Amino acid sequence: MNAPTDSAIAVDVYRQRRARVLAALRAAGGGVAIVPTAPEALRNRDTGYPYRHDSYFYYLTGFAEPDAVLVLNASATSNAPDASNAPQSILFCRAKNADREIWEGFHYGPDAARDAFGFDAAFPADALDTEMPRVLADAGSVHYLLGASADFERRLGGWLDAVRAQARTGVAAPHALRDLAPLVDDMRLVKDAHELAIMRRAAHISALAHRRAMQTCRPGVREYELEAELLYTFRKHGAQAPAYGSIVAAGANACVLHYPAGNAIAQDGDLILIDAACELDGYASDITRTFPANGRFSPAQRTLYDIVLAAQQAAIDATRAGVPFEAPHDAAVRVLAQGLLDTGIVPKARFSNVDDVIAERAYARFYMHRTGHWIGMDVHDCGDYRERDAARDASGALPWRTLQPGMALTVEPGLYVRAADDVPPEYWNIGIRIEDDAIVHEDGCELITRDVPVAAAEIEALMRAA
Incomplete structure (x- = not known):
């Protein structure tokens, strides 16, 4: 994996960028932003292309590993008992796996990534389907890179369906899907x-x-x-x-x-x-x-x-x-x-x-x-x-x-x-x-x-x- 080698990870730089996005979302009425990184791609049979992260994801995280998703929760309401303590900056990434690291080398895992890159919370990537319906409940709107990935949009549809299934309990699904690109593009320019x-x-x-x-x-x-x-x-x-x-x-x-x-x-x-x-x-x-x-x-x-x-x-x-x-x-x-x-x-x-x-x-x-x-x-x-x-x-x-x-x-x-x-x-x-x-x-x-x-x-x- 050809990861960036910035040895002194600029935690504050990436934290401040996430804070700017959260502030912009709140100014627009709240919502949740979701930014997945790029998938790995096979070159032929079982040989992959050298991995390269997604630029939007990396701009907001500094995290270069595959199988990762950034979630920024600027919802006006939260299902957490104390909304002020609800995590606003969440990373999903690969869990630590000693056997896999023998072949691929070091991976942070959620706990180390949370501390090293300054997230409020981090979860294993395989917890996405469990955690995301909770995050999206009563979120109002979802902001992501519209049209960038059909696979991601299908998965997002599954999370939204899971929220809609809770309607009789008083939980509301997001009512708007918005393009995150213009906001981050202006930052990146x-x-x-x-x-x-x-x-x-x-x-x-x-x-x-x-x-x-x-x-x-x-x-x-x-x-x-x-x-x-x-x-x-x-x-x-x-x-x-x-x-x-x-x-x-x-x-x-x-x-x-x-x-x-x-x-x-x-x-x-x-x-x-x-x-x-x-x-x-x-x-x-x-x-x-x-x-x-x-x-x-x-x-x-x-x-x-x-x-x-x-x-x-x-x-x-x-x-x-x-x-x-x-x-x-x-x-x-x-x-x-x-x-x-x-x-x-x-x-x-x-x-x-x-x-x-x-x-x-x-x-x-x-x-x-x-x-x-x-x-x-x-x-x-x-x-x-x-x-x-x-x-x-x-x-x-x-x-x-x-x-x-x-x-x-x-x-x-x-x-x-x-x-x-x-x-x-x-x-x-x-x-x-x-x-x-x-x-x-x-x-x-x-x-x-x-x-x-x-x-x-x-x-x-x-x-x-x-």
């Missing part, structure tokens, strides 16, 4: 100091991995060999796993946005695009760099690379508190569109200026994704990109979310030029993406992934020094 410290460390490890890949690259290397260097560096420096499937693309493969590392051989003159990063203690990083297999950009490669780098800088300059989420994307698109016009990749005979290129989305053939996404516990982290409760504009769209201090997002423009008759041949099969992770501050943003060079000359110097 703004990172606290505990989270940011882990994310900075994850970013540093990922940057070391990219440096190693650059320094070991040479014509003749296979994509999977570079992937191996990345994975080695992640684990060597304490990360538990990759944050996502590593993209290592040589030559024309870089024009495939989610190309998995394969067995293609890097040729002299190819660019290598690597989009890869680690997960550390439950938090993702996300870095993309593009560099020449032989250590030197060709003139055409350098031209496009500098356009993408300038687009990224424009997006970085636009990333600060108080601006819409879309502002960095708009800034990057303008630079990319002008670069496509200047190089003739978008023909000047059809477009007289950059505004025309943008208005007709002529750039989208070569830049088909957005400039960033939220990042945190998930590499594409939770949270709305538009203001959920705002008025819609004339087109019916909600306004973009306003960036706030403590939000974290990627900045990742790119250009992908496939071979085509209407494109100058010197630019054929060049794919370039440059991506960094940014933390929003009042007056700008902090790039936490710049321990690996990004300027073309600095990349070339690093590769020469290898």
